[in-house]
Amino acid sequence: MDEILRVEGISKTFTLSKKQQKIEGTTLRKKVAVDNLSFTANRGEIFGLLGPNGAGKTTTLRMLSTLISPDSGNAVLDGCSIVNDPEGVRSKIGFLTSELKLEDFFTPNYLFDFFSRLHQVPEEVSKVRKEQMFSRFGIDKFAEVKVKSLSTGMKQKLSLVISLVHDPEVIIFDEPTNGLDVLTARTVTDYLQELRGEGKTIILSTHIFSLVERLCDRVGIIIDGRLIACGTLDEVCDGMTLEDRFFEIFKEVKGDEQ
Template sequence: MIEAIGLSKVYDDLKLGPRVALDRLSFRADPGEVFGLLGPNGAGKTTALRILGTLLKPTSGVARINGFDCETQPELVRHQIGYISASTAMYDRMTAWELVEYFGRLHQLDRELLRERMETLFERLAMNEIRDVLGGKMSTGMKQKVAIARAMVHDPPVLIFDEATNGLDVLVARSLLDTVLGLRDQGKCVIFSSHIMREVERLCCRIVVLHRGRILAEGSLDELHAEYEYDDFEDVFLDLIQREEQRLAEDEHSHNAPLEPLA
């Protein structure tokens, strides 16, 4: 189970001053569901997921995974999660088998159990052919499979997919989505971020739409369809973004207006 309460992240930017990448994000994802984090590039999806993955510390707010606090108990949290992202690369000079084994052992798995689990994983993900292939010689699709195996080797209850389909061809992307659905059916809690509507539509039970670090809309697919009266989810998304941009522009305008006479 994932809980985020008022998560904020502020980066220092030399030119613009403090930049809010995430603004009081709150949500909750339960076991057996795929929770979607949808938003355009730079919306704060990766920041949010990195906080859940204990790679970043929130400026304020609390994130909990199965009750463990991401900020104060990062090691315990990392045992609970499998983290897969487009930016988690594979070691070039390590074979698929070695990499998965390495992470399994970092999770302190018993050798016998680890071996058993790896055999099952390699079987399930159809990775036996690339067992002894070095990372540097793999295609993007193969690497993504290894990443999934790496993230699942300790059988975590929570899985985090951050733009995991980036750069994958249709076939591989489809098989990844199937894997995610399979994980959901096993009762895992999956959080899946993407900027591609179709994927989110296909996978997610509930969705949060993020834009510039803030939640624009949230709810189940049906709720969102009903609320915004569009058949196509892509239209819902674009409409939301457009309206928000308009609002921001107006805000800025009204903010600047009283200054004009002074200038």
């Protein structure tokens, strides 16, 4: 197996504001979001981080995409360290999350060219790729319509296409089907499998068991910022359904507090 991502003991602690303390129901000033997390992902596989809300999945993915940096630990992605070479990492990944927005004022056509340039994609390559991607996702029909006039589904498809302008080796996808209508969700999951077929690596986070079962080659279960189990689906499930196995693990970790 060709390892493309190695995460080594990354940790992230946030300082909570008074308001956040209230929401979290705690008096502690610090919250450990990710606690000494390590895992690896291989080229050409879909790796899923499975966990409940607030487990640290998004924080982990944001560290891998270098939007935030870890307090300790490191991760090496296709030869680039997230700590020492964040630009290198960013040139190799496509990161997609609902928090990344596109400027309302511009058209899909303009935005594709703009982000292609920022990713240093040669113009001829970008042109061909734009045609392919736009027709693949049906964006060609509204390529000249400003983003603000697009429907939510169209915007989501466009965000996906924009995050992949540079044909990255690794795609990091936070909750890929969250907030998508069933049709767009299906388009996205089909496309992820297609990308895997092309030899791309996909790291995704989710709390949906069926999504992991349908898509992922390997899975890591993350609870309270710690990786509790990691392996192929069969290894992790140990003969049970993923859902049953997850709750068994959850009970072991958290006791009966749920």
